[in-house]
Amino acid sequence: MIKILLVEDEGIIAADMENMLETMGYDLMETAMDYEEALERLEEGTPDLILLDVNLGGKKDGIDLAEVINERFSVPFIFTTSYSDGPTIQRANTVNPTNYLVKPFKKEQLFTAIELALLKIAGEKKLESEKPETEGLVIKDALFIKEKYRYTKLPVSDILWLKAEGNYIEIYLAEKKELIRMSLSHFLEKVNRPNFFRTHKSYAVNLDYMTKFEPTMVTILESEIPISKSYAEELVKRIEVM
Template identity: 45%
Template sequence: MENLKVLIVEDELIIAEDMQMMLEQLGYSVTGIAISYTEAIKILEFELPDIVMVDINLKGKETGIDLARTINERFEIPFIFITSNMDRMTIDEAKLTQPSSYLLKPFKAQHLYAAIEVALSNTSEGQKQENKEPDENAHLIKDSLFVKKNHHFVKIKIEDIYYIKADGNYLEIICEEEKFLIRSTLKNFMNRLPVSDFFQTHKSYIVNLNFVEALSSNYVLILEEEVPLSRNSREMLLERTQRFS
């Protein structure tokens, strides 16, 4: 588990530094501040953040919209446009890049927090599945799950999840040192996990096969916990892998 990482791309340093202070107070990590398209690309290539704050009106040959296009083409991570005002032509051009959210200057910490939450929600996979409202406290994006903890989002790599337990419309996500509760059905969540690593052992359990320590007739052992294993699932598991044969 790690804090959500943010890159700030803003050519007014006072605004950028204020934004960094707000983000850090909210519990997020800032990977860097870039004042131009070129600087932003260098930072993105060195350390990929989870989200980028992009000033639309960057000074120089390449604008924030140019950077947004490159982010979409090369990095495929969510970004938030920052702006004080835009003419109609700029608005139409910005919309084509499909930003995850917008943030209007001047702004306060709560506006920044709301923009990030909207961006994660808009980027999250499977939000409209099963015709139900998305969980405002958890968002699955690419290979990571972003879960709200102490009023900010933390990042959990999917590969670090040990197993998942269903309880009605909620799931308990078990990692090495912590547990997280999110709103989702087991079926919906399973459909968004890598098939090669995760396996449903029981109507209420999904396990990460990389952490299975042992297999018995009615359970698999993970973290010294006996996770239930149904008869049909056991047969499927034995067919799928030779490690337990």
């Protein structure tokens, strides 16, 4: 049975959603009303999916919570929100939600959003299992990409930005993209260069190619890379030092 955590600060809406979810046959964890309660629930057990209200009461909202979910728990989530304006959606996109559900919604819409999210998650897991066994070896200032019995040298300085996909990294260069089997944390540890900066759980950039920096986005040449709030604050300090 699919286990779902509901994070909703309005009691009437929470009760209505709980009733809909129970009649649809999902296994519900105890509902969290705010940021702190949600973290407590996640410490107690891991759900398969989170229904997360964007506009939580308190100093920290659902997008702040989503950053922590990505960094510490790696649980997919659907944003539920009464807001569909550009700035809210742009900020929400930086934390990679699995889906959006705009309030008010009906039971059928909730069911469809959940099932589509679960289908997407299953598809991503399938793609992960089908990726080729391409490994990488970091030696001094170069990354050697292994394909079967051959190693191809790639200068680390040529890397623009990186995106983590499970146990793999997509490496973006000026003219092409490479895929290697290695975690992003392991890569950054091996490279150990100050110009490689993590902007998100799933992204890192080469600051030598940064052309613009905004609160939710870093531009590398012409590519816009999401940056979470905590990393943005760290980057501001880094820039001030530079």
